[in-house]
Amino acid sequence: MEAAAAAIHNAASLGSPVPRIRTATRRSACVAARSTPSGSSSRGDWQTACAILSSTNDNPAPAPKVNGQRTDLAPPQDSTSTSLDLAAVSTTNLKRPLSISDLSPAPLHGAQLRVAYQGVPGAYSEAAAGKAYPSCDAIPCDQFEVAFQAVELWIADRAVLPVENSLGGSIHRNYDLLLRHRLHIVGEVQLPVHHCLLALPGVRRELLARVISHPQALAQCEHTLTRMGLNVAREAHDDTAGAAEHVATHGLRDTAAIASARAAELYGLSVLADGIQDDASNVTRFVMLAREPIIPRTDRPFKTSIVLAHDREGTSLLFKVLSAFAFRDISLTKIESRPHRHRPIRLVDDANVGTAKHFEYMFYIDFQASMADVRAQNALAEIQEFTSFLRVLGSYPMDMTPWDSTAPSPASSSSTDQQQSG
Numbered sequence: 121m122e123a124a125a126a127a128i129h130n131a132a133s134l135g136s137p138v139p140r141i142r143t144a145t146r147r148s149a150c151v152a153a154r155s156t157p158s159g160s161s162s163r164g165d166w167q168t169a170c171a172i173l174s175s176t177n178d179n180p181a182p183a184p185k186v187n188g189q190r191t192d193l194a195p196p197q198d199s200t201s202t203s204l205d206l207a208a209v210s211t212t213n214l215k216r217p218l219s220i221s222d223l224s225p226a227p228l229h230g231a232q233l234r235v236a237y238q239g240v241p242g243a244y245s246e247a248a249a250g251k252a253y254p255s256c257d258a259i260p261c262d263q264f265e266v267a268f269q270a271v272e273l274w275i276a277d278r279a280v281l282p283v284e285n286s287l288g289g290s291i292h293r294n295y296d297l298l299l300r301h302r303l304h305i306v307g308e309v310q311l312p313v314h315h316c317l318l319a320l321p322g323v324r325r326e327l328l329a330r331v332i333s334h335p336q337a338l339a340q341c342e343h344t345l346t347r348m349g350l351n352v353a354r355e356a357h358d359d360t361a362g363a364a365e366h367v368a369t370h371g372l373r374d375t376a377a378i379a380s381a382r383a384a385e386l387y388g389l390s391v392l393a394d395g396i397q398d399d400a401s402n403v404t405r406f407v408m409l410a411r412e413p414i415i416p417r418t419d420r421p422f423k424t425s426i427v428l429a430h431d432r433e434g435t436s437l438l439f440k441v442l443s444a445f446a447f448r449d450i451s452l453t454k455i456e457s458r459p460h461r462h463r464p465i466r467l468v469d470d471a472n473v474g475t476a477k478h479f480e481y482m483f484y485i486d487f488q489a490s491m492a493d494v495r496a497q498n499a500l501a502e503i504q505e506f507t508s509f510l511r512v513l514g515s516y517p518m519d520m521t522p523w524d525s526t527a528p529s530p531a532s533s534s535s536t537d538q539q540q541s542g
């Protein structure tokens with residue numbers, strides 16, 4: 121497969137585009153820049169690698185059936201060749217039997233965990249990957265969807281994705297993707313997000329005509345920017361570090377980026393203002409995703425995330441769901457509703473008055489209990505009786521890191537599924 125030919129090179133200069141997993145290439149070959157999110161890598165260290173999706177046909181489609189019999193199993197038609205011709209059997213074409221090592225769960229012990237995140241190096245998601253999995257091999261992806269696929273296609277072992285921020289609220293795209301994909305939530309990390317205003321060296325605030333960043337970051341700094349007198353155009357970018365890189369690579373002297381101090385270092389920008397988030401305790405919650413769920417336990421605080429829907433007419437669905445938890449003394453930590461993609465509108469016809477159009481929702485709920493806890497099992501058994509759809513997205517250890525809002529990107533302690541499973 122030509123498009124999947126392996127390539128390894130270094131992206132040594134700021135002028136070169138950031139190599140990362142991109143949507144257009146994901147099916148045939150993926151190019152990924154890797155770094156150690158603890159901050160030890162430089163751009164010169166980044167490597168690109170291609171994941172080759174096998175082009176050899178190891179599993180050919182079964183031979184067609186003739187008169188109900190598979191032609192590949194049919195006895196030879198030529199009666200002179202009925203005995204086995206051992207010499208003609210080439211051992212290179214024989215399939216190798218599976219061995220224990222083929223069956224061991226990835227990653228193998230000692231191997232570096234590959235963790236996909238959305239953005240480029242210097243993004244908060246990279247720091248979150250480093251908090252979740254210290255010294256992992258962090259793989260930047262250009263979209264959330266690509267990070268999901270990187271795990272599904274075994275290019276990465278985990279994905280670390282933001283789901284909510286204490287100021288900006290939910291990252292809806294990831295809620296929708298959680299439902300569309302079949303990955304499991306295996307952990308969470310909460311990352312204090314400390315934003316800086318970055319510009320090219322020598323640029324003063326008065327010269328700025330534009331501030332660019334990820335929409336969440338712009339929202340988290342909205343009031344501070346106004347208070348600073350920066351009533352200039354605000355433009356959305358794919359991620360905070362990508363915005364910093366854009367300012368640097370295009371030499372934009374009238375534009376500042378909102379991003380991390382690490383992004384300033386990586387892309388050679390100056391910090392015009394530090395800590396510009398509207399609230400000092402600005403925090404983003406990320407979830408870690410894997411192909412397999414972890415085994416829930418009860419010896420430490422666990423959270424469980426579910427999604428449910430109800431497609432029959434009826435009232436008080438949410439009331440019944442909330443009671444199932446309340447009666448068992450289970451606290452909820454989050455409720456989110458998203459449009460029900462398969463049936464967004466329900467029409468209720470009232471001949472005299474007209475037709476009412478109700479919007480239908482999927483409800484995402486996080487509650488503070490493990491699926492190994494009998495109270496959680498009973499609550500879900502009850503909820504299942506009055507919902508048409510119920511899925512457990514994951515049951516995972518809560519991030520119990522001691523609170524320090526001043527720490528920009530903690531890279532040590534974590535509540536990972538690695539620690540979980542030893």
Ligand SMILES: O=C(O)C(=O)C[C@]1(C(=O)O)C=C[C@@H](O)C=C1
Nearest residue numbers: 243244245282334336359360404
């Ligand atoms: O742009 C980044 O740096 C990201 O990692 C994304 C993201 C987000 O999606 O919320 C993560 C944390 C911050 O809340 C701002 C942006």
